[in-house]
Amino acid sequence: MAAKSSIEWTESTWNPVTGCTKISPGCANCYAERMAMRLLAMGQPNYANGFRVTVHPHMLAKPLEWHQRQVIFVNSMSDLFHSGVPEAFIRDVFRVMSEADWHLFQVLTKRSQRLAVMASSLPWPDHVWAGVSVESQDYVWRVDHLREVPAAVRFVSLEPLIGPIGELNLIGIHWVIVGGESGPGARPMRRDWVVEIRDRCVAAGVPFFFKQWGGVRKKDAGRMLGGRTWDEMPGVAEPPPGGRPRRGRAPSGRDARSSRPQVRVNARPGP
Numbered sequence: 001m002a003a004k005s006s007i008e009w010t011e012s013t014w015n016p017v018t019g020c021t022k023i024s025p026g027c028a029n030c031y032a033e034r035m036a037m038r039l040l041a042m043g044q045p046n047y048a049n050g051f052r053v054t055v056h057p058h059m060l061a062k063p064l065e066w067h068q069r070q071v072i073f074v075n076s077m078s079d080l081f082h083s084g085v086p087e088a089f090i091r092d093v094f095r096v097m098s099e100a101d102w103h104l105f106q107v108l109t110k111r112s113q114r115l116a117v118m119a120s121s122l123p124w125p126d127h128v129w130a131g132v133s134v135e136s137q138d139y140v141w142r143v144d145h146l147r148e149v150p151a152a153v154r155f156v157s158l159e160p161l162i163g164p165i166g167e168l169n170l171i172g173i174h175w176v177i178v179g180g181e182s183g184p185g186a187r188p189m190r191r192d193w194v195v196e197i198r199d200r201c202v203a204a205g206v207p208f209f210f211k212q213w214g215g216v217r218k219k220d221a222g223r224m225l226g227g228r229t230w231d232e233m234p235g236v237a238e239p240p241p242g243g244r245p246r247r248g249r250a251p252s253g254r255d256a257r258s259s260r261p262q263v264r265v266n267a268r269p270g271p
């Protein structure tokens with residue numbers, strides 16, 4: 001069974017790596033760290049090292065065992081491009097993703113430099129999406145690194161948004177997610193920061209996903225913006241009726257590249 005996720009823009013998580021280190025202000029209240037320490041206390045074997053970067057070779061083949069198609073957030077409890085993850089292991093992760101072509105994988109990182117350096121030597125089939133996290137204007141340069149990645153879908157997660165983004169070049173970007181910080185110590189997100197990003201996406205025709213306002217009690221704050229929810233995503237092909245499709249075909253039997261409808265899918269872990 002895949003690990004179901006409560007994250008609004010994905011369905012499942014897969015953590016062949018756990019643990020991370022803080023790299024920028026967006027990491028200050030890292031949910032993955034809190035969760036890792038909880039799982040350590042619960043005696044979960046994959047978290048025996050707490051939040052120290054740890055690779056788990058026994059987790060590599062998991063997506064190949066999940067026959068039902070999933071939208072999978074890769075390494076919600078770590079950052080795949082952390083310097084502590086051996087290059088050979090990153091390549092193993094990409095080999096599995098390439099083979100498990102009935103799923104859709106979302107790889108999200110704050111280590112955009114390493115992503116950009118390795119990108120041209122990694123396989124990027126259409127069902128493997130690449131994304132970077134940006135928390136404020138100071139880190140918008142990560143989007144420039146992302147533009148160098150030859151993925152079919154490049155996405156930007158502006159979460160936790162802790163400052164204005166200002167100029168955001170959306171050329172070559174296929175999806176933008178925005179979310180406020182939630183949980184203990186959550187830093188506020190201003191409405192005008194969100195509206196500015198939303199308006200840029202609308203003007204550029206880039207799907208916009210508004211995840212949440214956040215706050216200490218995020219359910220109370222909700223996820224409405226301008227009287228509606230924003231759940232846009234790049235095209236995702238329909239899952240096959242019987243789960244795993246024949247190899248070499250898009251999950252719906254259609255070419256996923258030729259049909260990119262706006263679809264709706266129904267914690268802040270990961271980068």
Ligand code: SF4
Pocket residue numbers: 020021022023024026027030031032033077078079110269270271
């Ligand atoms: S998992 Fe993400 S938020 Fe947490 S420390 Fe690593 S990069 Fe930062």
